[in-house]
């Protein structure tokens with residue numbers, strides 16, 4: 001054990017998009033606060049936030065069919081789609097504030113305009129898509145959405161997907177131009193560079209091993225310096241656990257009552273990446289399909305143009321699978337080690353309830369490359385195996401908890417902030433909609449953990465996020481203003497941007 005011991009106002013565990021966002025918000029709201037970051041890897045944005053580990057969709061429910069469910073009476077529930085869209089508008093406003101104030105530069109290095117398309121086949125799915133379009137297209141948040149079941153029109157929108165397609169059942173698509181591709185890895189790195197410039201103390205290759213509360217109410221962390229092998233102690237008044245899949249085990253170490261009866265269910269992912277530039281050049285959109293029956297929402301297949309390292313790429317997936325690891329760089333013992341006496345019943349109940357899901361995920365894991373290419377051919381009929389490589393994506397740890405509606409051990413597909421009653425510690429669990437809603441979720445952390453400062457901070461929050469505290473849906477004028485302002489500031493006006501293909 002080394003005798004290194006520091007005390008700061010705030011400690012952030014993990015250098016992913018969530019800590020990056022919270023640190024950046026806090027530096028604007030309370031510039032004098034001292035912030036320290038501990039990250040076990042040697043760089044920022046290397047786990048789920050890395051561009052190769054997630055799908056880079058700026059989730060705003062423009063094309064993701066699982067955010068609009070069909071109700072028993074046949075109508076479409078759009079409430080979740082509206083919520084997610086509004087949350088993404090919050091992210092875009094904050095990023096625009098950072099760009100406008102030169103706190104980060106070159107927005108095209110992390111966000112690009114890209115049409116978002118939903119594509120379905122079969123009469124029933126076409127009817128669903130049509131009803132979804134009718135429910136959304138008059139809404140100002142979804143302005144500009146088009147529907148077509150005309151193969152000629154679809155050929156214009158998605159030529160690669162229509163080439164050599166046998167059309168023996170109805171097909172249809174919706175398209176909206178205001179979608180985005182977001183490189184969350186690049187954004188995370190930019191935000192950490194900015195935090196470093198602001199004097200934030202960032203320690204890479206430092207793994208947090210234990211957390212405990214001191215007698216004077218501070219949080220004390222036992223941190224292993226992975227270079228020297230020594231163990232250091234660091235304390236803070238406020239602790240944020242933004243360790244991605246690693247958050248649950250660390251939250252459990254705090255011992256706070258809110259950390260009990262919660263479990264984690266890891267889901268792994270794979271993408272197919274196209275290695276043929278001629279094929280890549282034929283597609284320009286994110287195209288989301290419908291999840292297979294019995295498949296979890298995070299395995300909805302999509303064919304995505306991506307902008308990585310200033311180059312156009314084409315990815316298909318993710319194929320979900322099962323792995324007991326909580327992080328891509330985690331251990332096969334992670335799932336087992338997260339079972340504690342207080343969450344044993346919750347975990348067992350979840351295991352029983354989700355047998356079919358586990359079976360599905362294991363089957364998915366075992367799929368051969370040829371079987372994956374067959375799934376890809378639903379999107380790209382003439383896909384050739386040699387044009388596509390498999391890459392391993394990030395791990396998602398879904399939250400398991402007891403709920404009133406679902407009962408014991410219910411699997412959650414959303415994002416959850418867990419915080420202590422006194423606001424001294426907060427953790428982020430879950431992974432969906434994920435990075436796109438980081439700003440909204442970190443504002444939630446701020447509201448819960450710093451209620452005493454909110455009044456004083458509100459004018460600054462409103463300067464950064466003009467729609468803060470306002471329902472966009474009830475203010476169509478504001479939606480138009482925000483769309484125009486963020487498109488201008490983040491260079492999202494597609495026609496003006498050079499296509500780097």
Ligand SMILES: Cc1cc2nc3c(=O)[nH]c(=O)nc-3n(C[C@H](O)[C@H](O)[C@H](O)COP(=O)(O)OP(=O)(O)OC[C@H]3O[C@@H](n4cnc5c(N)ncnc54)[C@H](O)[C@@H]3O)c2cc1C
Pocket residue numbers: 013014015016017018019038039040041044045046047048049050053054055056057058059184206207208209242243244245246247250269318327393394395396428430431432433434435436437
């Ligand atoms: C396959 C896949 C597809 C996705 N697609 C999308 C998408 O299209 N759009 C979207 O918005 N979101 C998407 N997501 C979700 C999104 O990637 C995550 O929600 C987001 O990146 C989580 O950020 P984070 O900061 O919480 O975690 P991470 O980025 O995982 O960062 C956590 C950090 O904590 C570090 N850490 C862990 N344990 C410790 C420890 N003990 N000590 C020190 N450091 C530690 C890790 O090394 C890591 O760097 C996807 C995720 C996956 C896996």
